[in-house]
Amino acid sequence: MQTKTVTIKLDKHCYDIIIGPNLIAQAALQIKHSLQQKDSHQTRLAIITDTNVASLHLETLQKEFTKNKIHTVPIVVETGEQSKSFSTLQNVIDKILSARLERGDCVIAFGGGVIGDLGGFAASIIRRGMNFIQMPTTLLAQIDSSVGGKTGINSKYGKNLIGTFYQPQCVIADTCILDTLPLREFRAGYAEMVKYGLINQPDFFAWLEKNAQEIFSNSPMRTEAIVRSCQFKADIVARDEYETGERALLNLGHTFGHMLETATTYDSNRLIHGEAVAIGMILAHQFSAQLNLINPALTDRIEKHLKAVGLPTQLKDIPGTLPDAETLMALISQDKKVSQDNLTFILTRGLGQSFIAKNVSPDAVLSFLEQKLAKIR
């Protein structure tokens, strides 16, 4: 399977997502090309990565750059959500500034969603914006977080509350690197693929139902699924870069999902992001059914597929106890998608017929959560 390219076309900026096997080995040339460099100019790269990815792949990547006479500054942070913090951000920035990297030099985010969010945010605010390249190493990052230019860190008041919109010069997604990904992480990324189908591509959902097994093994189908997912997200981002409209559809399953992540204190032993989204999508469909927007049988079909690939789908699948419904509601209200006192949810009218519901009654959500919790107590 050869390399494929998805182009993101924004008002002022256009860039490629390059998807295919063994791209790490071509990264240096690709980056020189993306930064439109003359050979005479010696670019320096800061590689932001985490301890996991560093132990598996950093040496390979650095050798590639050294061979191409590119000076690199590796910056390794702890693996996990806790690195999306002010203190880690400040450390990363200090290291880049102390290495005297300039505006025309480049920050590479080499890792999953946490690294992409943290590295992109750092790149966007150092010297008011350095060059930036994403090299996502998880399925979730390849099909979702590396596409679209959202960056950020967490606050004690909620997830991703501090950040910027900042587009990279390019995204390089090596599909072979996913072979070193734990199965649980692969599944979590797969949940976001399913989400794209459920938003507005029923055919893609049906294609996933048929081909999931192929996608989980490293077949050309995997690359195809990544390309289709990136293309879908690229289209939405191109139409709504700053999330003033339809881009919010990408939050399908995320309002409930973030609620569950916060309720489980981002403890990856209990729940990781894609798992929370899987359960969140089922909750969004069940809530839509309760509002008589869809036939409950649709939820069953989706749940069946998510279960088939090993994803959790219900509150009872989360290890440990959850807080009560009032506490969960309070977590939703602090979510940044809240506008004044009306709750905004992504709901659905059928398979692949999601829509932005802006005036959801907090009481209806509370009573829905009470029902759901009652079932597991």
Add this chain to the structure above:
Amino acid sequence: MQTKTVTIKLDKHCYDIIIGPNLIAQAALQIKHSLQQKDSHQTRLAIITDTNVASLHLETLQKEFTKNKIHTVPIVVETGEQSKSFSTLQNVIDKILSARLERGDCVIAFGGGVIGDLGGFAASIIRRGMNFIQMPTTLLAQIDSSVGGKTGINSKYGKNLIGTFYQPQCVIADTCILDTLPLREFRAGYAEMVKYGLINQPDFFAWLEKNAQEIFSNSPMRTEAIVRSCQFKADIVARDEYETGERALLNLGHTFGHMLETATTYDSNRLIHGEAVAIGMILAHQFSAQLNLINPALTDRIEKHLKAVGLPTQLKDIPGTLPDAETLMALISQDKKVSQDNLTFILTRGLGQSFIAKNVSPDAVLSFLEQKLAKIR
């Protein structure tokens, strides 16, 4: 003198700088207008200000908002450059998030350049960008830092190294508020007015020479000078929002100026920004003369005018001792305007004929600094 408006026209965004006497009293209505609000929508405002401005004007401003049923969250930080720090930024952000302000709510920067830079940066990264309004209370902020969308904080590696480009919804410049400004601060702002003349408006420089006294007293001439300065800066920003070209001209006097500010550890007892720029502009002209670009008599004319209004113009005017030339050079090299090993300076070929010089030899600068320091030893 009635209120005047200068409009900044950018590719994607257009906003007004409103300049005139007693604008605080109209701020609430103006802000409602700028945010294009329906009366039904209750906007909340975070007012970021410093202890000085708070003690003089915060109560007046808040009363105005209360009268107009606008809920305000005042956030008062320490006066001075040290507030452009990571820790103050984090405190400001925490206060805004804990008050549960949303994307559609608004941050007001009510103060001088420090407050504008800090408040604008916070607004730009909270929830990936909140509404933002500048209410500059110093001459420097009214004619320079509030115009053009640069925000930022300092790093131990240099000034303004961390920040964003972020445009406000509007700028409200109350010229009467300048009556409470210490004379030294007024002079420092005036230095940036002079800079606009020296960049490419020789007629404006001559007009300033003639009318400085009127501008220092609160006459209609002051408003006129502020309007002309804002118009000048607005034009440059409109042509080059992200400083990829001619906007760099605004750094006339700033490379030497930042060097002096760093050398004096931002100690306002020794030097404030506009004073550093005044000395920096004279150094830039003297250096241009040394490179045979201008007649030394031009520097004398400019120096005479700056002295006439009470501004420092020479290294010997800075209280205390300065480091040696090598140390000063090292400070210049860490400045963010440096691109690789070539130094970039704004030099001049005559009155109002400044240009961007990209290949200035570090040796020439070093020997120039050695000469200058020799004279004061």
